[in-house]
Amino acid sequence: MTKKNISNKTEETILMVAKNVFLNKGYKMATTTEIANQAGVTHAMLHYYFRTKDNLFSKVFEHYAKIMLDSFSLFLNEDHPFAEKIAFGIEAHFDFIASNPKLPYFIVSELINDNNFFKQSANKLLPSIKNIFNQLENNIRQEVDAGRMQYISAQDLIYDIICLNAFVFIALPAFKNSNCISEEEYSKFIAQRKAENVQTILNRIAVK
Numbered sequence: 001m002t003k004k005n006i007s008n009k010t011e012e013t014i015l016m017v018a019k020n021v022f023l024n025k026g027y028k029m030a031t032t033t034e035i036a037n038q039a040g041v042t043h044a045m046l047h048y049y050f051r052t053k054d055n056l057f058s059k060v061f062e063h064y065a066k067i068m069l070d071s072f073s074l075f076l077n078e079d080h081p082f083a084e085k086i087a088f089g090i091e092a093h094f095d096f097i098a099s100n101p102k103l104p105y106f107i108v109s110e111l112i113n114d115n116n117f118f119k120q121s122a123n124k125l126l127p128s129i130k131n132i133f134n135q136l137e138n139n140i141r142q143e144v145d146a147g148r149m150q151y152i153s154a155q156d157l158i159y160d161i162i163c164l165n166a167f168v169f170i171a172l173p174a175f176k177n178s179n180c181i182s183e184e185e186y187s188k189f190i191a192q193r194k195a196e197n198v199q200t201i202l203n204r205i206a207v208k
Contacts, residue, residue, distance in 0.1 A: 011049050014039045018060050023102040026109060027057060027118060054117055061121045064103075068096050069128050076135050082143045086157075086205070087198045094165045094194045104166035133158070149205045160204065164197040 017039040021030045032053050036046040050056040075089040097103060110118040136154035143149040152160075168190075175181045181189055 010039075010041060010045070014041065014046055014049060014056070015060055015063060018056050019064065019100075022057060022060060023100070023106045026106070026113070028113070030057075032056065057117065058121050058124075061118075062124065064100065065122075065125050066128075068093065069125065069132065071096065072132050073135075076132070076139065082139060082148065083202055083205075085139075086201060090161050090165070090198045090201055091194060093161055094168075094197060097165055097169050098190060098194075101169045101172070104170050108170070147207065150207060152205055157201070157205070160201060161197075164200060168193045168197075 014035065018030075018035045021035050021038065030053070032046055033043055035056070036043045039046070046056070050059060071092040072089055075085045075092060078085050078088065080088075133154045136157065140149070140152065140154060140157070144151045172181075
């Protein structure tokens with residue numbers, strides 16, 4: 001393995017560990033010392049790659065946010081009927097959260113705690129978010145003009161998707177703790193919720 005490959009692997013390991021520590025402890029309670037220890041690197045090495053906790057958090061946030069934004073861009077550029085693209089986008093967003101189930105609660109907590117650095121990191125993504133909204137709005141208006149769907153603004157559509165998908169995983173711990181759902185039923189429940197969320201959005205935009 002070349003030095004470059006080793007360097008990339010080390011950086012990826014630190015990012016993965018940092019994500020888990022930030023999600024479990026929140027931004028304020030997370031420490032670079034703990035992240036370095038769990039990643040199996042020295043604190044000096046972590047500092048070499050990322051310099052500060054702020055910069056490390058920014059890299060983690062931007063990395064995973066980019067994955068999510070890229071998935072939205074991908075479904076919009078697919079050569080399929082609009083309803084199919086929307087369904088694919090909802091499923092991609094749902095699967096992303098399912099792979100990072102603590103992410104919605106983390107975001108809500110950081111916003112409630114008025115984490116200015118979190119807000120600053122989110123603001124860096126505004127140009128990409130606006131591009132997606134503009135592209136989606138254009139597609140929606142084309143579909144409405146062709147009589148294939150009811151109008152809903154791009155902002156409202158994305159908001160509905162995020163709320164439906166995120167709340168599944170925000171509420172899930174309460175269901176588990178109250179024994180409303182067993183571990184055996186978990187996979188079936190998740191698959192059912194994803195399908196119902198897709199259908200809810202498609203019903204919302206369907207021509208009546």
